[in-house]
Amino acid sequence: MTGAAVAVTDLKDLRGLVERAAQSLADARSSAEILDAREMAGIAYDVAKRAARLRRAKDAHDALISAAHRAQAHALEIESKAKHRLADEYDAAQQRGDIQRHGGDRLSKVPGENLAPRVSDLGLTRKDIHEARQIRDAEAADPGIVRRTLDERLEHGEEPTRAALRKMVTDAAMRGLRPQRGPSRRNPLYVPPTPAQASWQHVTGTFRAFAEWATDENLALARQGMRAAREDPFHDLDAKAIADGSAAFTTIKEWFDAR
Structure with a gap:
């Protein structure tokens, strides 16, 4: 862990670390910048994990431990997004011959001894690439699997760890590799x-589920929870997620209005 990471002593510092990692990934335009964002997210994850353990050891209030866990989850999500992008960048570079494929330099057009770089030349391992591809394939097979896994652990008061996320991602990636089933024998049509x-079924299912949940009683409880969460160091990130979701809902509503 770097000296900068050790210097993080409170949740505001931790939130800043997570936000810088998120912004770094959003601004990344090259593989090197994506790697930097991944590294920043990894540091934020390690710091949040350490903070949660220290608070547990000191019998800190549950809200403080929960806030540290949420920071962990945010950092893991950013790290996963960086790995997803890294997998795409790496595979595209291999196709272009900019990076050696497994078995050596077969596509490089550079003459003589100036062969295309290997994985290790980029500061990566084959395990790094494998994990990055797994995350990408898992998201393709089950969109949103990373965020849902993290949210489920938070809802159950469990620590969002890399190990837990890796298990869910691996399972989802393997499901995506299985051949599609043929028509059901019970219904040949x-x-x-x-x-x-x-995709449309996902949209309508999400709307129906939310509409069924959004009773006056539940909305009143949610409003109370929102007021209580204003002091949460990650309230701004929640507000942004709600704003982004509202914008998407508005866009879909406009589709209907334009029919």
Whole structure:
């Protein structure tokens, strides 16, 4: 852990570390910048994990431990997004011949001894690339799996760890590699939905689930929770997520209005 990481002593510092990692990834335009963002997110994760353990050891209030866990989850999500982008960048570079494929330099157009760089030349290991591809494949097979896994652990008061996330990601990636099932024998007319149909079903299912939950009683409770969470060091990130979701909902509503 770096000296800068050790210097983080309170939740405001930790929030700043997470936000800088998120901004670094948003601004990243090259593989090197993506790696920097991944490194920053990894540091934020380690600091949050250490903070949660120290607070538990000191019998700190549950709210403080929960805040540290949320920081851990945010850092893991940023790290996962960086790995996802890294997998895409790496595979594209291999296709172009900018990086050696497994088995040596087969595509490089550089003559003589100036062969394309290997994985190790980039400061990465094959394990790094494998994990990055797993995250990408898991998100392709089950969109949102990373965020849902982290949220579920937070909701159950469990620590969002790399190990727990890795297990869920691996399972989802393996499901994506399995061949698609043929039509059901019970219903030979069944046709699996297209990607567009599946996406629309996801939208309508999300709206229905929220509409069913959003009773006057539940909304009143949520408003109380929002007021109580204003002092939470990560309240700004929650507010941004709600704003982004509201914007998406507004866009979908405009589709209907334009029909």
